[in-house]
Amino acid sequence: MKTPTELNAKTIPRILAPKRKKFSWDMFSSVATLIPSLILLGVFVYGFIGWTVYVSFSQWNSLIPNFNSAGFLNYSIIFSSYRFQSDLRNIVVFTAFFIIACLIVGLFLALLIDQKIKVEGFFRSIFLFPMAISFVVTGVVWSWILNPSTGVNLILKAFGWKSLPSWFLSTTIAPNWPFGQIQLGIPVALLAVLIAAVWQMSGFAMAVYLAGLRGISDEIKEAARIDGSGVFRMFFSIILPQLRGTTTTIIIILTAASLKIFGLIYAMTGPGQQFLTDMPSLNMFQTTFQGDQFAQGAAIAIVLLLMIAIFIVPYLIVTLRQGDDA
Amino acid sequence: MNTLALRRVSRTLLYVVLTLLAALYLVPVYVVVVTSLKSNASVSLAQMWNLPNVLSFSSIANAWAQLGPNFINSFELAIPATLISALIGALNGYALSKWRFKGSSVVYFFILFGMFIPYQSVLIPLLKVLDVIGLYNTIAGLILVHVVYGIPIATLIFRNYYTSIPTELIEAGKIDGTGYWGIFRYIILPLSVSGFVVAGIWQFTQIWNNFLFAVSLTNPPDQPVTVALVNIAGSQTVQWNVQMASALLVSVPTLLVYILLGKFFVRGLLAGSVKG
Numbered sequence: 137m138k139t140p141t142e143l144n145a146k147t148i149p150r151i152l153a154p155k156r157k158k159f160s161w162d163m164f165s166s167v168a169t170l171i172p173s174l175i176l177l178g179v180f181v182y183g184f185i186g187w188t189v190y191v192s193f194s195q196w197n198s199l200i201p202n203f204n205s206a207g208f209l210n211y212s213i214i215f216s217s218y219r220f221q222s223d224l225r226n227i228v229v230f231t232a233f234f235i236i237a238c239l240i241v242g243l244f245l246a247l248l249i250d251q252k253i254k255v256e257g258f259f260r261s262i263f264l265f266p267m268a269i270s271f272v273v274t275g276v277v278w279s280w281i282l283n284p285s286t287g288v289n290l291i292l293k294a295f296g297w298k299s300l301p302s303w304f305l306s307t308t309i310a311p312n313w314p315f316g317q318i319q320l321g322i323p324v325a326l327l328a329v330l331i332a333a334v335w336q337m338s339g340f341a342m343a344v345y346l347a348g349l350r351g352i353s354d355e356i357k358e359a360a361r362i363d364g365s366g367v368f369r370m371f372f373s374i375i376l377p378q379l380r381g382t383t384t385t386i387i388i389i390l391t392a393a394s395l396k397i398f399g400l401i402y403a404m405t406g407p408g409q410q411f412l413t414d415m416p417s418l419n420m421f422q423t424t425f426q427g428d429q430f431a432q433g434a435a436i437a438i439v440l441l442l443m444i445a446i447f448i449v450p451y452l453i454v455t456l457r458q459g460d461d462a
Numbered sequence: 463m464n465t466l467a468l469r470r471v472s473r474t475l476l477y478v479v480l481t482l483l484a485a486l487y488l489v490p491v492y493v494v495v496v497t498s499l500k501s502n503a504s505v506s507l508a509q510m511w512n513l514p515n516v517l518s519f520s521s522i523a524n525a526w527a528q529l530g531p532n533f534i535n536s537f538e539l540a541i542p543a544t545l546i547s548a549l550i551g552a553l554n555g556y557a558l559s560k561w562r563f564k565g566s567s568v569v570y571f572f573i574l575f576g577m578f579i580p581y582q583s584v585l586i587p588l589l590k591v592l593d594v595i596g597l598y599n600t601i602a603g604l605i606l607v608h609v610v611y612g613i614p615i616a617t618l619i620f621r622n623y624y625t626s627i628p629t630e631l632i633e634a635g636k637i638d639g640t641g642y643w644g645i646f647r648y649i650i651l652p653l654s655v656s657g658f659v660v661a662g663i664w665q666f667t668q669i670w671n672n673f674l675f676a677v678s679l680t681n682p683p684d685q686p687v688t689v690a691l692v693n694i695a696g697s698q699t700v701q702w703n704v705q706m707a708s709a710l711l712v713s714v715p716t717l718l719v720y721i722l723l724g725k726f727f728v729r730g731l732l733a734g735s736v737k738g
Contacts, residue, residue, distance in 0.1 A: 161641065161642065162561060162641055162642040163561060163563050165557075165561075165641070165642035165643065166557040166561035166562075166563055166642065167557075167563060169553050169554065169556070169557040170554055170557050170558070170569060170573075172550075173550060173554055173573065173613050173617070174569065174572065174573070176610050176613065177572070177573060177576050177610070177613060177614070180576075180584065180588070180610045180611070181575070181576040181579060181584065181611075183587075184583075184584035184587040184588060184591075185579070185583050185584060187586070187587040188583050188584065188585075188586055188587060191586055191587075245483065248476060248479065248480055248483075249480075251476055253476065253477070253480070257724075259480050259484055261720075261721075261724055262484045262487050262488060263483070263484070263487055264720075264724075264727075264728070264731075265487075265717065265720060266487070266490075267727075267731070268667055268713075268716045268717055268719070268720035268727065269671070269713050269716065269717070270670070270671035270672075270673065270688050270691075270712060270713070270716070271671070271673065272671070272673045272688045272691055272692055272712075273671075273688075273691065273709045273712055273713050274490075276691060276692070276695045276705060276708075276709050277490045277493065277494055277706070277709050278490065279695075280493070280497075280510075280702060280705070280706070281489070281490060281493055283507075285507060286507040286508070286510050287493075287510060290508070290510065290511060291511070335487065335490070340731060343728055343731055343732065344731075344732065344735050347732055385735045386735070389734065389735050392578045395580065396580045396581075398582075398673065398674050399671075399673035399674065399688070402673065402677075402692065403673075403691075403692050403695065416582075417580060417582055417674075420582040420585075421582065421585075421674075421677075421678070424585070424586060425678065430586060433582075433586065434586055436582070437580065437582040437583040437585070437586075438583060440580045440582060440583065441579060441580055441582075441583040444578060444579065444580055448575065448578040449575070452571055452574055452575060452578075453571070456567050456570060456571055456574075
């Protein structure tokens with residue numbers, strides 16, 4: 137059974153003497169410091185999310201607010217709409233390829249840079265600088281570079297490439313697997329968006345991997361070297377397993393970023409023909425503010441929030457627990 | 463001798479691959495700069511990869527004529543919003559790292575979650591509330607929004623930063639009879655410069671680059687520079703050289719920050735990947 141002093145020692149930080157009386161002005165001040173932020177976030181994050189949930193169950197689908205209950209009607213409307221089905225396919229396909237590409241490119245760059253090269257800072261800066269730029273700028277610039285009648289295609293043409301890709305204007309889907317009523321396929325136009333997004337965010341994966349690589353103790357690597365491990369054995373049996381936590385972190389952060397992606401799509405392609413490059417975030421924006429379908433927009437927003445929360449909530453709980461133990 | 467030669471070859475290969483990749487990452491920079499320096503007459507799709515025959519700053523001047531007011535809007539937004547959110551982050555980070563109370567990790571979770579939400583899930587109420595309090599379509603409204611939604615990341619950055627300040631310093635302060643605010647004012651704040659730089663860079667970049675709030679909460683003359691760029695790029699009549707010059711102008715402030723203070727930028731980035 138726990139004695140009161142043991143409990144105190146555990147719950148009160150060690151900067152306080154254990155025998156101090158329960159109320160302390162300092163601890164009170166600590167809580168008081170946080171209260172304004174908690175109120176603001178309570179209203180602007182949690183209250184507003186609650187409000188959006190409420191709107192999503194209402195009949196507010198015109199300029200005049202109407203909070204009569206619509207039950208799950210708005211959800212049923214969006215899930216049966218062609219546009220939202222495209223969104224779900226696009227977001228899953230895009231996120232999967234985006235993460236895989238960023239992980240591979242990021243790890244490759246980090247491994248190259250970790251070879252004790254001379255101008256490390258120079259190369260690191262170049263691979264990371266796109267992160268300092270707005271997604272909107274990336275969208276505008278890459279939509280010109282990947283413009284089907286110019287840009288990269290001029291170079292491909294110079295190399296004798298015959299059938300030039302129409303990049304983000306492509307309406308092709310390949311391969312096209314049917315699943316229930318939905319045609320699952322990969323919209324080729326997404327490839328252009330992927331190139332731009334990977335250009336912008338792979339530097340993030342590189343930076344985190346680089347920090348992870350620097351965290352692997354030299355003794356482990358040295359021990360493996362003495363055991364006669366080759367480069368590949370070393371990579372797959374020592375380095376990659378040691379980077380598992382780093383990889384998880386990158387996947388979680390990039391998943392959250394990818395599901396939210398908005399500015400890039402807005403500036404580069406918009407919804408695209410037949411919604412081939414549409415995303416839930418853009419659909420929500422247009423449904424709500426251009427279509428005045430507030431309740432349906434709210435429903436899209438809530439589905440998007442749930443998709444992100446599934447990844448983020450467990451991640452935050454696990455990371456914060458680990459932080460407490462340390 | 464043989465292994466030495468092999469090593470030399472592999473080192474050379476390493477640098478060749480790195481240089482090629484770096485060149486690939488810089489392609490958009492080349493395109494933007496080269497196109498920005500072309501005049502309306504000499505910008506043609508077929509010659510987009512060519513260097514300009516004659517240097518012309520007309521497209522940059524043209525872009526500035528269109529973007530200038532929005533540029534000022536963005537500064538009026540990003541500077542106060544950055545400062546206020548960094549200050550709030552410092553206070554929160556201090557409370558959460560040095561005076562942890564029962565349930566403080568629950569509070570921390572409550573704060574951090576706000577960093578990851580898609581802002582679409584708060585946009586409808588946000589717009590209505592700003593409208594009611596008279597801040598819709600104002601820079602002040604955007605400042606409020608960025609301060610509030612910047613609290614999570616700013617708190618995170620300072621909490622991580624303050625964790626690295628030794629607890630002994632605070633104990634020493636306590637022995638001297640200094641309280642919560644005294645310790646913050648005389649011990650923590652003077653040590654916080656680098657924390658403020660990291661949080662400041664991070665927030666400035668995020669706020670400057672933001673598009674969703676800007677496009678949802680403001681109308682033409684009061685819009686930040688990112689929205690103005692999209693408006694320019696979206697109009698059919700504007701030439702590519704002006705579009706690229708606009709993209710360049712929009713990127714200059716954050717790129718300058720990145721070039722001058724890159725190390726701190728990376729620290730903010732790594733803080734963003736949480737680490738309790």
